[in-house]
Amino acid sequence: MVYISSGKALMLSTLVAISFAAEPRRLRLNETTKSPPRGNPLTEEFNQYVKDLMDEWKVPGMSVAVIDDDQVYTEGYGFAVLPDTPVKPETLFLGGSTTKAHLAATIAQMISSGDYDDVFHLGWDTPMSSNIRDDFVLEDEWATAHVTMEDAVSHRTGMARHTISWVGTGEPGDTGKEWKTNKAAVRNLRNLPMTAEPRIIFQYCDLMFIALAHIVETVTGSWVGDVLKKALWQPLGMHSTFLSYGDARKSGQQIATGYFWDDYAQKYVGQETDPVQSSSAAGALISNVVDYSKWIMCLMNETAPLSAGAHTQIRTPRILVGPSEATGWQVTSYGLAWERATIYGEVVFKHDGGTQNFGANVIWMPDTKFAVIMFANAVDGGNLIEEVITQRLIEERLGLPVNGRREYMDVTKRNWAQAMPDFDNATDILYPNRTTDASSQAVDINLFAGNYSHPGYGTYAFSVENSYIVPGETRDKQPQEQLVALRQDLITPTRFVLRHVTGDFWVAYQIPIRGAALGRDYFHARFYMEVDGKPSALEITFAEATERISEVVIQFERVGN
The missing domain is CATH 3.40.710.10 (DD-peptidase/beta-lactamase superfamily)
Incomplete structure (x- = not known):
């Protein structure tokens, strides 16, 4: 070379x-x-x-x-x-996600070597739960028992991405905490809704690679970073890879x-x-x-x-991805953390991060x-x-x-x-047929401040601010009263903003605190009220339904006063 x-x-x-x-x-x-x-x-x-x-x-x-x-x-x-x-x-x-191919190749080598036949008894068809049974529990009992390592590595488990549920609890470099993070993230899967049947459709899910990393750590008794180093980086002379x-x-x-x-x-x-440096073998x-x-x-x-x-x-395709607006490829398959397609008559393997x-x-x-x-x-x-x-x-x-x-x-x-998310027109895009009746737009925003919690997505502490959607970005003619919650604990620390539209309906804005504009998004949001006129729950639709994938609707229950 x-x-x-x-x-x-x-x-x-x-x-x-x-x-x-x-x-x-x-x-x-x-x-x-x-x-x-x-x-x-x-x-x-x-x-x-x-x-x-x-x-x-x-x-x-x-x-x-x-x-x-x-x-x-x-x-x-x-x-x-x-x-x-x-x-x-x-x-x-x-x-970033180019990390995933290193983990997938290491598992492929573990399976191929025969040294782990007692734990990977069915090769890639080994159920995820067979080695981390107490931790790997999905919403569906059949899926818990039957989702395999191959399903996880090829993003066909039926689980949506659920990035906003992903809490990073470890400091980069602290292997003990990173181990804890992997296990904690896997144990949280039981609290997240599935959006499709397993093996039906490709849905990218970083959390499944966290689960695979947790399996590797469990069967080897070593931190996954040390396993990758011993299996790949040291033999290849990759002394600048961590x-x-x-x-x-x-x-x-x-x-x-x-x-x-x-x-x-x-x-x-x-x-x-x-912050993604605590994402382990999914992206660190x-x-x-x-x-x-x-x-x-x-x-x-x-x-x-x-x-x-x-x-x-590594080269064997596992699931068809179909036409992609991202790459323009008409036929793409996905395997062990690689997209595979044919361009100009040539087979190519690709992954970005x-x-x-x-x-x-x-x-x-x-x-x-x-x-x-x-x-x-x-x-x-x-x-x-x-x-x-x-x-x-x-x-x-x-x-x-x-x-x-x-x-x-x-x-x-x-x-x-x-x-790019169109924050300026988010209300018109999400609620094109909303009423303009003034009585429906009047609301005491202070009534909605408080803590709202979901077992999988955690707790949001919303307080009232008179500010802009994005601090420092004066796209509004003047600041507005809005509900704001900061989630510094997420793998991508995020600011969430709720702005009232009409009646019980709101727009939820998602803004990375320090990061890319493409990490921004906005969603339908709705408060549910008790008979006493106080809010009991906040519902956010984090992903709309498609022809083959269910919507991701998370209901946060109000906790405390």
Whole structure:
């Protein structure tokens, strides 16, 4: 393996509708898989292209690795720490959900080795509850007994994402508390509603990877970070890869600061650590593109430390995802923490990762032996431009003529605008037929202040504030009275705002306290009243129903006075 880095520092997913399946022409097999490597694609012209995208989409820093056969080209762009600490290929970033593939591969190796036949007696078909019976309990008794490890790893358990239920109780680097966090999160699954039957439809659920991590910790008696290190990172020479921020800091290596762009203040806001770092093997990995190149080379070439059986399992699709607005792929399957599709006649495996302030994207093409790995210290623009840059690199590697390529930036901008939550028009969007009768809009907001609790989603302490929806963002002509609750304990610390619409109906706004704009959202909310005129419960619809998925409606009971 040859690493090539120019070392120059120039000044991050899923939102790009890259229409891989609708390519301008289909390449014949011998036009791609048999074409020789094309040399270093990270040219001066390409570097300027990346710099321009970073400037436009407010991404402070980014690192890139391109693998072409046995050559690895790396580059750092922009700044790891503002104002002037440059990104290098060795700079550490948070990998988000690209962590999941490491856990899945480790379990595949454990199964393939035969050393764990007593606990994984049915391989991937082993029920989740068989090894953590007291902890793994779902809403449905049949699902509790029959949901398997394969169901969990391929997001087909029938469980919705339920991110707002996810409490982070451990400090990054404190392995004892992280272990407790995994177990506590798994034990909370019993309090969360399922939204589909198992094995019917793909529903991404981070919490199921927490459950898988808890199983690994239970059967090995070791912290999952140590298990991943022993199984993968040490054998591959990945000495810059960690599952805790504490371990990364102790290494003395450069760690990028995560940022988000405050559009109202017109400045970057930094956050040295990211709350998602307590997300364990679902999203807490810290690494760099140099180490990830070793990992992806192992997968592309099907080499040790993973067995042939483990590699086969990694590449085997488990469930169809269907058409995706995120990638534009018409047919996508999902397996062991990898999306699988065919583009330009080539099989590709892909997964991205996003946290409050970091974005990552990994894609590899096993037949062509080509891969792109990208890390960024911003998630909104980071994930977005990573997709666009990756597409360009793939098209260049496959030799597509320039006039036969698609222009993705117009599509990107359109999808970005559609994905951003429209707080200004939230009331009209959620309640288009609401009454304008003044008597229905009059309410004593102080009556609704108080604590509201749900066994799975925790307690919200709402108090009255005369303020804006987002502090500092004066989109309103003047502040308004509203109910506000802060949940600093969540994996993504969040501010919740309730604004009255009419009668018992409200709009609930969700705003990450320090993080990406795309983490914002708004929902239907409703208070239920007692005969004495006091509220008894608050109902929030966190996800609307679709054709095959039930809505996520959580009712918080009022507690105390």
